[in-house]
Each structure stands twice: as C-alpha cells, then as structure tokens.
Amino acid sequence: MHRTGDLYGQFQTLEQQKETAALGMWIFLVTEVLFFGGLFLTYTINRMAYSTAFGIGSNTLDITLGAGNTVVLILSSLTMAMAVWSAQVGKKKLVSIFLIATLGLGTVFLGVKAVEYKQKFDHHLIPGRSFDMKYHPTHPMPGDDPKELALEKKEVEEAFAHDPDINAHGQLYFSLYFGMTGLHALHMIIGAGLLVWLIKGSFAGRFRPQYNTPVEIVGLYWHFVDIVWIFLFPLLYLIDRHR
Amino acid sequence: MIGTTLTVWAAFQNFGPFNIVIALGIATIKAALVVLYFMHARYSPHRTQLVIVCAIFWLAIMLGLTLADYNTRPHNMQPGEGRLVQPVPSHFLSV
Numbered sequence: 100m101h102r103t104g105d106l107y108g109q110f111q112t113l114e115q116q117k118e119t120a121a122l123g124m125w126i127f128l129v130t131e132v133l134f135f136g137g138l139f140l141t142y143t144i145n146r147m148a149y150s151t152a153f154g155i156g157s158n159t160l161d162i163t164l165g166a167g168n169t170v171v172l173i174l175s176s177l178t179m180a181m182a183v184w185s186a187q188v189g190k191k192k193l194v195s196i197f198l199i200a201t202l203g204l205g206t207v208f209l210g211v212k213a214v215e216y217k218q219k220f221d222h223h224l225i226p227g228r229s230f231d232m233k234y235h236p237t238h239p240m241p242g243d244d245p246k247e248l249a250l251e252k253k254e255v256e257e258a259f260a261h262d263p264d265i266n267a268h269g270q271l272y273f274s275l276y277f278g279m280t281g282l283h284a285l286h287m288i289i290g291a292g293l294l295v296w297l298i299k300g301s302f303a304g305r306f307r308p309q310y311n312t313p314v315e316i317v318g319l320y321w322h323f324v325d326i327v328w329i330f331l332f333p334l335l336y337l338i339d340r341h342r
Numbered sequence: 343m344i345g346t347t348l349t350v351w352a353a354f355q356n357f358g359p360f361n362i363v364i365a366l367g368i369a370t371i372k373a374a375l376v377v378l379y380f381m382h383a384r385y386s387p388h389r390t391q392l393v394i395v396c397a398i399f400w401l402a403i404m405l406g407l408t409l410a411d412y413n414t415r416p417h418n419m420q421p422g423e424g425r426l427v428q429p430v431p432s433h434f435l436s437v
Contacts, residue, residue, distance in 0.1 A: 122390050129397040136401045143405075144412050173372075180380040322380045326373045333365035 105310040117312045124316045128323050135327050138282070142275050142334060152268030155232065155258045156276070157338045158251070159224060161215060165336040168211050169328065175204035176325040182297075183318045186311035194314065195301040201321065202294040205287055212284055219273070226270040226277070233259070276335055283331060286324045293317045 101108030110116040146153045182197035219225060223234035236252035239245070258265050297317055300306065306314050378384045383394055 118387055118390075121386070122393065125390055125393045125397075129393060129400070132397045132401055133404065136404055140405055140408055143409065147412075176376060176380055319381055322376050325380075326376055329369050329372045329376070330366075333362075333369050337365050338362060 105312075113309055113312075117310075117315065120312050120316055121319065124319045128319065131323060135279075135282075138275070138279050139330065139334070142279065145271050145275065146338070149262070149268035149271060151258050151262045152265050153272045154338065155254055155265070156224075156269050156272035157335060158254065159219075159222065159232075159235070160276075160336050161218065162336055164211050164215055165332055168208050169332050171204050171208050171211070172325050172328050175201045175208070176322050178204065179318050179321045183311065183314050186301075186306040186314045187308055189308040191301070191304050191306065194306050195298060198294055198298045198301055198314075202291060202298065205291050205294065205321075209284060209287055209291075212280065216277075219277075224269075224273055226274045230266060230270050230273070232266055232269045279331055279335070283324065283327050286327070290317070290321050290324055293320065 106113055106116060110119065178197045178200040182194050182201060185191075185193035185197055221240060223229050223231045232255055236248060236255050239248055255265075262268065294317065297314060300313065377394065383391060
C-alpha cells in the first residue's frame with residue numbers, strides 16, 4: 100500500500116485517517132458492548148431465578164480487593180487518558196511515562212485478580228465436583244476473621260434451609276463470576292500486550308501531535324475494558340451486601 | 343479530570359448499605375463520564391457519536407425485550423408450586 104510517512108494512501112489527511120480509525124474502533128467496541136451485554140443478561144436472568152444462591156455467592160467475594168481493583172483500574176484509565184493527551188500536545192517523554200504507569204496499574208489489577216481466584220480455589224468455590232459452599236465456613240483458613248466466618252456460616256445455613264439446591268445454583272453464580280471476570284481479564288491481557296507495543300513505539304518517538312492514532316485507539320479499547328469492570332464490580336460484588 | 347476524582351469518590355461510597363439501583367446508577371454515571379471525557383465522545387464527530395448511541399440502543403433492545411419476555415412467560419414447571427395448573431406447551435423454555 101502506498102504510504103507517505105504515517106499517512107496511508109487512501110486518506111487525504113492525517114486528521115481524516117485518525118477519525119476513520121476512531122470510528123472503526125468504536126464499531127468494534129459496539130460488538131464488544133453487545134458481547135458483554137449478553138453475559139450481563141444471562142447473569143440478570145439467573146440472578147432473578149436463584150437470588151439466594153447468588154446473594155451468598157456474592158457475599159463470599161472480598162469487597163476490599165474488589166473496590167481496590169476498581170480504583171486501580173479507574174486510575175489506569177486516567178493515566179491512559181493522560182498518555183493520549185501528552186501525545187496530542189507533543190510531550191514525548193510523558194507519553195512513555197504515562198503508558199508505563201497504565202501498564203503497571205493494569206498488571207496490579209491482574210495480580211489482585213489472581214489472588215482472588217486463588218482464594219476461591221482454597222475455599223472450594225470452583226464449579227466442579229469439589230464445589231461446596233459449606234466448605235469454607237467449616238474449614239477456616241489462616242488469617243480468617245472468626246466473626247466474619249461465623250456470619251458466613253449462619254448465612255450459608257439459612258440459605259441451605261431456604262434452597263436445598265444451593266450448591267447447584269451457587270455453581271451457576273461462580274461459573275458466571277469466573278466467565279465474566281475471566282473474559283474481562285483476557286481483555287486486560289490483550290490490552291497489556293497492546294500497551295507494550297505502544298511503549299516500544301513511544302521510546303522510538305513515534306507519537307507526535309500530528310500523528311498519535313495508535314495511542315488514541317488503544318486508549319479507546321482500554322477505557323472500554325474499564326467500563327466493563329465498572330458494571331461488573333457492583334453486579335458481582337455488591338448485590339446482596341448487608342453486613 | 344475532575345470527573346475522575348468524583349468516580350473514585352463514588353467507588354468508595356459503595357461501602358455503605360445501598361440497593362442495586364443506587365449501585366447501578368453510580369456505575370452508569372461513572373461509565374458515562376469515562377465515555378464522554380476519557381474516550382472524547384463529547385468532542386468526537388457526529389458520526390462517531392451516532393455509533394455510540396446505536397450501541398446503547400441495541401443493548402437496550404437486547405436487555406429490554408429479553409427481560410420482558412422472561413418476566414412475563416410462565417417458567418415454573420414444578421407441579422403444585424407455581425401458578426400453572428395446565429400442562430406447559432413444549433416450546434416454553436424451562437429455567
């Protein structure tokens with residue numbers, strides 16, 4: 100393809116090229132909205148059908164880690180927006196700094212997610228043969244708060260009295276939890292790969308006020324992933340919180 | 343950038359007792375701020391804004407019509423428990 104510097108042959112100006120790229124990215128994001136929308140819909144329908152199981156499932160999640168991760172991800176969106184801004188005003192060094200900060204915050208998010216997943220493995224809350232919502236309250240782990248644990252035990256017992264199939268319905272909750280957060284994490288990993296590519300480009304001084312389309316496009320993607328989490332967090336972590 | 347401070351503040355507001363409507367309302371405000379300012383939707387060409395509106399529109403169709411369907415069909419197949427006394431036609435989904 101004919102190309103003059105950063106301008107591809109089919110475009111008149113860099114501005115036109117950038118607007119076209121942004122439009123294409125937005126259309127991709129529409130498909131992503133509907134893709135995640137389908138999962139949110141599945142979640143809503145199942146939650147309406149099995150609200151007891153979904154409620155105690157949600158209460159087993161660590162709200163401190165979840166809220167902390169929300170802050171981390173919103174901060175990473177801020178640094179990403181700052182990277183786009185730096186590229187637009189031509190501060191080449193700041194672009195690299197903000198991109199690295201974004202990558203760092205994204206990695207922190209994934210690390211915290213890994214800690215949360217490990218906790219669920221330890222508590223026998225992975226859908227499958229050993230899934231048991233009664234396991235954790237009766238098998239305390241080191242570092243557990245006994246008061247919290249007693250509350251959890253009481254809650255699980257009440258839930259079993261109310262819905263004897265709680266282990267089956269609880270698996271639905273955790274299947275959706277791992278499916279949705281897992282897909283979100285996969286998007287973050289792809290985003291981290293794109294950031295590494297951008298950081299390499301920023302070290303080479305590729306992004307200038309006239310041409311910063313890659314930073315802007317990856318920025319759109321990164322903010323979208325942030326938005327998915329903004330909705331996942333209240334739906335998965337906060338739904339039945341009354342302690 | 344002021345919006346970011348607000349979103350972080352809103353995230354911390356979630357710790358108190360609240361209901362799902364407040365939680366999702368805050369989430370929607372946060373998402374709207376991210377779309378409008380971080381994603382530059384406010385300063386985008388009209389055709390990009392049209393794409394964004396379309397996304398919300400199709401999402402609303404998918405969520406609205408599916409939930410309307412699920413919430414108005416009789417799903418309860420267990421005899422004696424639900425409102426259904428007559429046999430359920432086979433095309434009704436069982437949940």
